[in-house]
Amino acid sequence: MSRDDTSTVQQSETDQLISTDPGRGGLAEQDAQQAAGGTRTVIESRNLDVFYGETQALDDVSIQIPANRVTAMIGPSGCGKSTFLRCINRMNDLIDVARIEGELYFEGKNVYDDDVDPVALRRRIGMVFQHPNPFPKSIYDNVAYGLRIQDKTDDIDETVEQALRDAALWDEVADRLDESALDLSGGQQQRLCIARAIAVDPDVVLMDEPASALDPIATSQIEDLIDELAADYTVVIVTHNMQQAARISDKTAVFLTGGELVEFDDTDKIFENPEHQRVEDYITGKFG
Numbered sequence: 001m002s003r004d005d006t007s008t009v010q011q012s013e014t015d016q017l018i019s020t021d022p023g024r025g026g027l028a029e030q031d032a033q034q035a036a037g038g039t040r041t042v043i044e045s046r047n048l049d050v051f052y053g054e055t056q057a058l059d060d061v062s063i064q065i066p067a068n069r070v071t072a073m074i075g076p077s078g079c080g081k082s083t084f085l086r087c088i089n090r091m092n093d094l095i096d097v098a099r100i101e102g103e104l105y106f107e108g109k110n111v112y113d114d115d116v117d118p119v120a121l122r123r124r125i126g127m128v129f130q131h132p133n134p135f136p137k138s139i140y141d142n143v144a145y146g147l148r149i150q151d152k153t154d155d156i157d158e159t160v161e162q163a164l165r166d167a168a169l170w171d172e173v174a175d176r177l178d179e180s181a182l183d184l185s186g187g188q189q190q191r192l193c194i195a196r197a198i199a200v201d202p203d204v205v206l207m208d209e210p211a212s213a214l215d216p217i218a219t220s221q222i223e224d225l226i227d228e229l230a231a232d233y234t235v236v237i238v239t240h241n242m243q244q245a246a247r248i249s250d251k252t253a254v255f256l257t258g259g260e261l262v263e264f265d266d267t268d269k270i271f272e273n274p275e276h277q278r279v280e281d282y283i284t285g286k287f288g
């Protein structure tokens with residue numbers, strides 16, 4: 001897949017939104033990358049370690065995640081995929097025993113700096129979970145929820161409709177927006193959660209196994225949707241389904257036991273000709 005880099009968020013804007021400190025670092029490097037025809041990096045970890053008490057879940061993970069692409073994280077259960085995802089928007093803050101070392105940059109700003117507001121950060125970096133978790137409210141109110149919290153209520157009907165259209169759900173719910181979200185099918189609920197996440201216009205959408213609780217038809221609808229989302233958002237998706245990663249992602253990161261990022265490259269390269277024997281063994285099903 002190749003797309004124009006349409007992202008327009010600048011670091012100064014990001015800093016204003018997530019922190020009180022003026023921006024620093026990263027921009028010259030980014031300009032050089034763009035001038036060289038490369039893709040802009042939106043999220044970067046440097047030597048990231050995560051511990052839960054005594055257990056090390058991530059070991060020295062360094063990665064650069066490009067804008068407006070789908071990046072998949074794959075690897076066996078327990079290798080730290082969800083942990084990495086949660087580091088990006090500081091959801092690990094909510095886990096008492098979690099401890100983080102190293103750096104995690106969003107638009108050139110270390111999200112673990114003292115002046116970063118995690119709530120503001122999460123407005124820029126939305127998240128969709130494995131099990132659809134709509135609020136026990138109407139379909140409309142689910143999508144409008146974040147807009148109301150953020151006081152973005154001008155043209156709210158239009159914004160809700162657009163989010164539902166972008167989540168490929170509008171045609172199925174347009175005539176029953178007032179009905180409970182809990183009456184939707186699992187696949188519809190998950191698309192509703194995606195609509196809720198994108199309604200507030202984030203830069204990044206994180207998805208942790210978003211289709212693994214769904215049937216094959218619903219899964220395929222979510223996969224089509226993810227592909228379309230990358231036109232407007234940077235998407236990072238955890239999946240344990242390697243075929244899914246191969247189908248929907250531009251880049252693939254392979255984590256293996258011990259929380260090590262063993263290989264990160266174009267998805268075609270990872271699946272056709274990986275550098276590491278351990279990655280090839282994992283992909284061909286020899287272990288994991």
Ligand SMILES: Nc1ncnc2c1ncn2[C@@H]1O[C@H](COP(=O)(O)OP(=O)(O)O)[C@@H](O)[C@H]1O
Nearest residue numbers: 052055057076077078079080081082083084095
């Ligand atoms: N809240 C937590 N408390 C303690 N240990 C955790 C917690 N979450 C994850 N872990 C441990 O961290 C490691 C990585 O877990 P996780 O990131 O969930 O892996 P994955 O998503 O790849 O299956 C595992 O050993 C897991 O048991």
Ligand SMILES: [Mg+2]
Nearest residue numbers: 081082083238
């Ligand atoms: Mg997980």
